Amino acid sequence: MRHRIAIPDWISIQRPSLAVLIDPDKASGPTWHERLRVLRDCAPHVIFLGGSTMMQAHLSRVITDLRGVYDGEIWLFPGSGYQLASEADGVLLLSMISSRNPDLLIGRQVDAAPLIRDMSLPTLSTGYMLVDGGRPTSVSYMSQTLPIPSDKPGIAVATALAGEMLGLQSIYLEAGSGAHHPVPVDMIERCRANVSVPIITGGGLRTVEEIIARYDAGANVCVVGSLIEDNPQALVDLVIHTQERALS
Numbered sequence: 001m002r003h004r005i006a007i008p009d010w011i012s013i014q015r016p017s018l019a020v021l022i023d024p025d026k027a028s029g030p031t032w033h034e035r036l037r038v039l040r041d042c043a044p045h046v047i048f049l050g051g052s053t054m055m056q057a058h059l060s061r062v063i064t065d066l067r068g069v070y071d072g073e074i075w076l077f078p079g080s081g082y083q084l085a086s087e088a089d090g091v092l093l094l095s096m097i098s099s100r101n102p103d104l105l106i107g108r109q110v111d112a113a114p115l116i117r118d119m120s121l122p123t124l125s126t127g128y129m130l131v132d133g134g135r136p137t138s139v140s141y142m143s144q145t146l147p148i149p150s151d152k153p154g155i156a157v158a159t160a161l162a163g164e165m166l167g168l169q170s171i172y173l174e175a176g177s178g179a180h181h182p183v184p185v186d187m188i189e190r191c192r193a194n195v196s197v198p199i200i201t202g203g204g205l206r207t208v209e210e211i212i213a214r215y216d217a218g219a220n221v222c223v224v225g226s227l228i229e230d231n232p233q234a235l236v237d238l239v240i241h242t243q244e245r246a247l248s
Contacts, residue, residue, distance in 0.1 A: 004122045008090060010046040010073060011124070011170060011198045016215040017045035018242040020235065021077060021177075021202065021225035025051055027062045031229065038232040040069035042239050048223060049088065050077035051138075059085040075124070079142065081112035086119040094172070097163045098129040099145040126200070127163030127171045129156060131187065133179025133204050140176060147176075153187040160191045160199075171195060173219075175203030178226055182210055185217045192218025208241045215245050 010017050020039070026032070039047075047066060049059065059076075063085060066074055073089040084091065093116070096104035116123060130139055132147040140147055148155050160171045171191065173183040182204035191199060202223030205211050211222045222242075228235050 003117045011221055013198055013220060016242055016245050017221045018238055019046045019048050019221050019223040020044045020228055021048040021223050023051035024059055024062045026229060035232045036069045038235050042236045043070055043072055044239060046072055047074045048077035049074055050083050051079055060087055063087045081108055084115055090122040091116060092126045093123040094126050094128040097127040097159055098148050101145055104143055125169045127168040129159055129173050131173055131175050131183045133175030134181045137176025137179060150184050153190045156187050157190050157194050160195045164195045164197050170198045170200055172200040179204030185213050188214055188217040188219050208237055
């Protein structure tokens, strides 16, 4: 069985995309139903599904809920090899290239690869780079890794270059869920000037202005999670402005 490596439609160098990250552990109750209503009426380009812990094994149920309101693609953003489900459209195969932990660079991927193949899930190989967002996050705690200092864009550029040279299909600059500050604009600009693969960024993005600034800096996909959990209606403005940015 030959595995399919994907370059999905939602990621493009030519136009910006908006992704909504959904933590399955928070996909229940009245707030979840409100988010589903908003996703039905105002769809982002793609949904990422996953979390740093995922204490509840109900990925398939969450995907079923989303399929009822959302026609776009749902890609897994796994925090571990347990966060896999054949009902998804694909999986971001993450290698934490900002880390020196071999388990996060290749170990967990080796464990997950046969499962991903058997589920026939397309993969997008992604160099995952944790950037200091001004506070400890679940990602830094669970991975036990040090983030790249936010005032050291040169380190980020060298890391992103190495990822591209190793054949990774995209670079993910991540400040972490609930970060005080998103990935700096100048870091994104310098990475964009040095790599040709698409750049994804997320963590700490709270306003339309912050997101537009990162599109202008060269990010191809901006990811929002906590913002939509706290204020689902914020998705309406984000989708509208992303569409306007794509047409400008």
